[in-house]
Amino acid sequence: MAKLQPVRGTHDLLGDEARSHLAIVEAARDVADRYGYGPMSTPVFEFTDVFQRTLGDTSDIVTKEMYTFEDKGGDSLTLRPEGTAGIARAVISGGLRNELPLKCFYSGPMFRHERPQKGRLRQFHQIGVELIGVAEPTGDVEVIALAADILDTLGILEDTTLELNTLGDSESRALYRDALVAYFTGVADKLSDDSRERLTRNPLRILDSKDKGDREVIADAPVFGDYLSAPAQEFFGAVCQGLDTIGLGYTLNPRLVRGLDYYSHTAFEFTTESLGAQGTVLAGGRYDGLIETMGGAATPGVGWAAGIERLSMMLAEPVARTRPITLIGLGEDGERETVRLARTLRQAGLTIELVYKGGLKRGLRRADRINAAAAVMIGDDELARNAATVRDLDSGEQTDVAIADLTDHLAAYR
């Protein structure tokens, strides 16, 4: 702790990076709003139980990635590793069942004690949406469409692939799980160490293994389709059909699995090739069993979350700030006038930068460095005429403008 450096896997956000994050959140919120998903935020920490009971005792997140600590009262608290559990908790503790369907959009930091890598941090940021109280496949389709529209607004939809799968209902999944365990146990000696471990913890994950030996064994493994109940099949068919209806392309990926236990039925991911090993940019699914697991009345839900850092890395251009107008006051009177004018012009909606010290030359140099569109110069000459010299910094052209007309004149640079 002695060294003055950020904690491993955390990062300071500033400049273009900070601006991009904000822009992503704002763009997403704006689209979500049009879909009727309003803002909601829950605390960054909860009682440990909230996550432990819902994410599943076998998930990596619970077994080794949570930032858990004891507060002064002796309660075990945990920094949220994801957003859904907190919202589900709020539905129960806030009595929100009376207001279903609940449609919410959230954004904020999440914490996981993982080994950092590009696109993988210990404190990272997510945006996400939840649709709670809708059991119909229309809900799944809406939530996926919302995700696609946000990616489209950010200009990165083209760089992603929507992968889709069904995890079925819990009965189907239990049957399939048993079949998988039976099959893989028979060929356990051919499995990788990782996969043998998964056999007891999360057999479905074996299907997603990158190990070459595993791949051969997997090829002959039972397929989920054979175990899917008729209603589960019908549900998934309806989701696919809905996506077809709105013209959203997708790829069926039978090996797409979820790490968190609360998922059922639809699972989807928007993935990309451009981010290296961390190819998942937005992921979600249906979690009909979650709220009941937490002790509430059975309430269906579907949603997704996306990593802002990963989205940000995909943005072609950093989000540029609005080009400002620089005000340069010369001499005591000139400075006083620019201070007064700065406030007036800002209140009129213009982006104004004041030069705090130095003469004309320094002021213009600074204006140039911050990519100002124009410079307004006011010295004794101008004051005597009750005017200002406005210099267009691209063309170098200068105009004499009456101070009273400045707001109108500068509107061209908004």
Place this chain on the structure above:
RNA sequence: GUGGCUGUAGCUCAGUUGGUUAGAGCGCCUGGUUGUGGUCCAGGAGGUCGUGGGUUCAAAUCCCAUCAGCCACCCCA
């Protein structure tokens, strides 16, 4: 958590087989221009060589540990 690569100025990097005052470009500041930016010219500031230990007459350079970043696995957003 496992394995590998890397760590020199704010940024990108150079630094010979260990050898004396550790360099460049960009950026930053000042001046050339008492009221005119970007170009150019001159000058300047800025470095615990990631950190700690060891080997040696001598370490940025070799060894060990540690921290951090990157890559892959794992996992996931």
